[in-house]
Amino acid sequence: MPEEFDVVCLGGGVAGEATAVGRRDSGLTLAVVERELVGGECPYRGCVPSKALLRSSETLTESQGARRLAASRVEWTVDFPKVPKRVRSMARDLDDSRAAAMEATGVRLFRGERKLADLRTVDVEREQLMRGMDARADHPAVPRVTFTDPEIASVGLPEAAARAKGLDVIIATADPAQTARGAVHDFHQGALKLVGDREHGVLIGAVLVTPRAGEIVLAIKLRIPLKTPADVIHPFPGFNRVPGDSLHELAAKASNKAPHDPDVIHHNQWRSQ
Numbered sequence: 525m526p527e528e529f530d531v532v533c534l535g536g537g538v539a540g541e542a543t544a545v546g547r548r549d550s551g552l553t554l555a556v557v558e559r560e561l562v563g564g565e566c567p568y569r570g571c572v573p574s575k576a577l578l579r580s581s582e583t584l585t586e587s588q589g590a591r592r593l594a595a596s597r598v599e600w601t602v603d604f605p606k607v608p609k610r611v612r613s614m615a616r617d618l619d620d621s622r623a624a625a626m627e628a629t630g631v632r633l634f635r636g637e638r639k640l641a642d643l644r645t646v647d648v649e650r651e652q653l654m655r656g657m658d659a660r661a662d663h664p665a666v667p668r669v670t671f672t673d674p675e676i677a678s679v680g681l682p683e684a685a686a687r688a689k690g691l692d693v694i695i696a697t698a699d700p701a702q703t704a705r706g707a708v709h710d711f712h713q714g715a716l717k718l719v720g721d722r723e724h725g726v727l728i729g730a731v732l733v734t735p736r737a738g739e740i741v742l743a744i745k746l747r748i749p750l751k752t753p754a755d756v757i758h759p760f761p762g763f764n765r766v767p768g769d770s771l772h773e774l775a776a777k778a779s780n781k782a783p784h785d786p787d788v789i790h791h792n793q794w795r796s797q
């Protein structure tokens with residue numbers, strides 16, 4: 525007798541885990557089929573080990589900054605074996621402990637490599653079939669981050685794509701290096717561009733180049749009214765003030781008012797001191 529589930533997820537990677545968590549309060553039954561480790565590529569071979577590797581080189585770069593900002597002489601010797609050792613320790617969940625967390629959400633976890641028999645059926649064993657219904661997801665605002673130094677993060681439509689769609693585009697740009705946070709951080713190469721839709725008064729895209737840009741740009745939701753984020757008080761000094769102040773500017777442009785004084789104007793003084 526085939527077992528039936530409302531949703532069947534072939535693969536227990538990040539997507540499978542997100543489906544398991546998302547299903548929790550939906551009342552739908554879910555089966556996840558995984559041939560290796562629950563968690564998939566991201567924690568074991570992708571995101572986590574690669575960011576651990578980058579963090580090692582970032583630390584070396586930061587310590588070079590000590591000579592400029594805090595010390596007269598800084599010396600260290602790179603210990604190459606230390607780097608992969610730490611990277612491997614980041615993937616310590618190779619014990620497959622994420623499987624228990626997934627099952628705790630109430631999903632049925634099947635082990636092994638399986639195939640789609642058709643769009644609604646997964647072969648588990650010859651005599652056992654699971655049937656699942658199609659599920660489609662809509663992702664209007666997936667953020668993109670390049671983990672360079674500094675990070676490059678973007679979300680939504682770039683200016684050219686927004687113009688190509690025939691939208692009435694408004695733009696705000698700022699140089700994060702020319703802010704108080706940029707000055708105290710000793711940061712010299714950055715950029716910010718926000719893209720707005722004047723007709724609807726909403727934010728439709730952003731690109732940010734700063735340290736930890738990925739963490740900042742994620743806070744920018746798309747299609748939120750420009751006036752809403754413009755009311756947020758951002759801590760001073762912080763890199764998140766840069767998009768914050770540019771949102772003020774964009775909101776003013778959308779309503780054809782004079783732009784609010786951006787952080788960049790206020791804090792050029794920090795550069796000249």
Ligand SMILES: Cc1cc2nc3c(=O)[nH]c(=O)nc-3n(C[C@H](O)[C@H](O)[C@H](O)COP(=O)(O)OP(=O)(O)OC[C@H]3O[C@@H](n4cnc5c(N)ncnc54)[C@H](O)[C@@H]3O)c2cc1C
Pocket residue numbers: 534535536537538539540557558559560561562563564565566569570571572574575636637638639
């Ligand atoms: C070096 C590197 C760095 C990355 N860094 C980042 C990052 O910083 N941030 C980020 O967001 N993304 C990053 N990614 C991408 C990220 O790893 C993937 O986007 C993410 O893992 C995709 O998740 P997924 O669940 O779709 O697929 P996967 O993680 O590939 O999971 C698929 C799962 O399905 C299982 N499976 C496949 N076929 C079958 C089958 N027939 N039967 C049973 N099981 C099956 C596999 O064993 C696997 O566990 C990076 C990738 C790499 C390679």
